[in-house]
Amino acid sequence: MALRSKDLFDDSSMSFGDHLEELRFYLIRALLGVIVVSIFTLIFGNYLVAIVRAPIDRALIRQGLAKYRVDDIGTDTFIERISKWSNSLSGMNEEEKEEENTLESEGPDAIVDDGARLEGRQIDIQIPQRDLVNALHQAAPDKFQRMDAPADADADGKEAAVTIRISAPEFSIFRENVKRANRPVTLNVQEAFLTYVKVALVSGVVFASPWIFYNSWMFVAVGLYPHERKFVYVYGTMSLGLFLIGAVFCFYIVFPFILEFLLSFNSWLDVQPQIRLSEWVTFAVFLPLMFGLSFQLPLVMVFLNRLNVFTETVYREQRRMAMLVIAFVSMILTPSDPASMMLMMIPLVFLYELGIMLCRMNPVDNPFEREGELMT
Structure with missing residues (x-):
């Protein structure tokens, strides 16, 4: 009598319906796991987007097509972003209102004097000492003497320069426009x-x-x-x-x-x-x-x-x-x-x-x- 090959489910008492039920059980467990993990990835998705964006951002800088690295993608989570959006529906929040009232009451001079608001609104420029002295001599010949010989060079062999800090609200707009020019774009609102x-x-x-x-x-x-x-x-x-x-x-x-x-x-x-x-x-x-x-x-x-x-x-x-x-x-x-x-x-x-x-x-x-x- 020929020996029959052993079936895979000879030792199993489960019916076809039982196997389908077991399949449904494991599929539901797998789906629940995906949902739980996806909740966390949705909350911290801005960091994931930054990781995906990193290669193209670095490549644009290496090619000279972007001058500044954009690494301020936003540190608030998705929940915090939704909270800010809900607050914006009822108008500006209290902090924004207070800041706007302060700026209106103090005037434009307060922006220059308040160091906390200078971030992003100031630039540092370097002028060679000879050029600065000669410009002052041209403006006030009686008070400043003309400098014909260059000033002493620094450790790198460059002519010594004077650093001058200039502050203006327009600089922050300029800096933000430069950053936006380096960022990936979207073509519709959604x-x-x-x-x-x-x-x-x-x-x-x-x-x-x-x-x-x-x-x-x-x-x-x-x-x-x-x-x-x-x-x-x-x-x-x-x-x-x-x-x-x-x-x-x-x-x-x-x-x-x-x-x-x-x-x-x-x-x-x-x-x-x-x-x-x-x-x-x-x-x-x-x-x-x-x-x-x-x-x-x-x-x-x-x-x-x-x-x-x-x-x-x-x-x-x-x-x-x-x-x-x-x-x-x-x-x-x-x-x-x-x-x-x-x-x-x-x-x-x-x-x-x-x-x-x-x-x-x-x-x-x-x-x-x-x-x-x-x-x-």
Whole structure:
């Protein structure tokens, strides 16, 4: 009598409906975890937006397209922002009213004298001593003598200068306009809010992903044999590690090269870029995701090898064709500039060799090769 293979659920007393109920239980747990984490990412989403913005801000400064670093994105949380918004519905708050009344009563001279209000409203200029003395001599020849020889130089060899502080309310407006010129822009009223929510929700899913994977594993592991669980532990951990390496590699290594290349055309053509916030956030999320997925190449090769689709010998013999496919995929998944294409292609070449090594370390008994050996 032929022996029947043991079914995965022979030892289980759960019906199909019970499995669906268990699936619903783990899905609800995973969803609750995402909701809890997303609440925190929504509260502190301004810091997440600052992290996402950091590469483009640094690249603009390196290219000379932005003169000042914008790092005052706002330290108040989402709840504090909502509270301020609710207060603004009923008019200015008490502090703003008090400040406005003080400015109206004291007049414009108080702005110059009050050191607390000078922040952002004053600039320091340096004038060479000879130029200052000669200007005073021109204004009052009787009191000041003309200086023909330069003053003593400082430690750096530069002519000694006098620092003069000038204060005016207009300087704060000028400084704020300069900062705004360096910031990413939005093109409609709801774009900033929707981008904020998008970054917060995507971050919530990313931070909650360990909890999602845990609940998924708790449901799936019941139907797996011990040796199958071992493969999941090994290759699942390797997959997560490769994905994180690819995403971090893109964010900290690839982004500077890509942005340097793309933004250099703005300087070359003498145009000022206006970075749209929503488009940059989409790009900053999409490209690391593509790098993380492309870094799964060794595991895909091992999977196809286990299915007897491709053997380790085929991988070795078709290296040239594989390089061509890798170059094409790198061109599709990146902005198609040479820098980003090469920065994806070169790691994938090494990962391809890693895939061959993994296939060699875990050989598969191929029935077609065994049949060919028997025929010979």
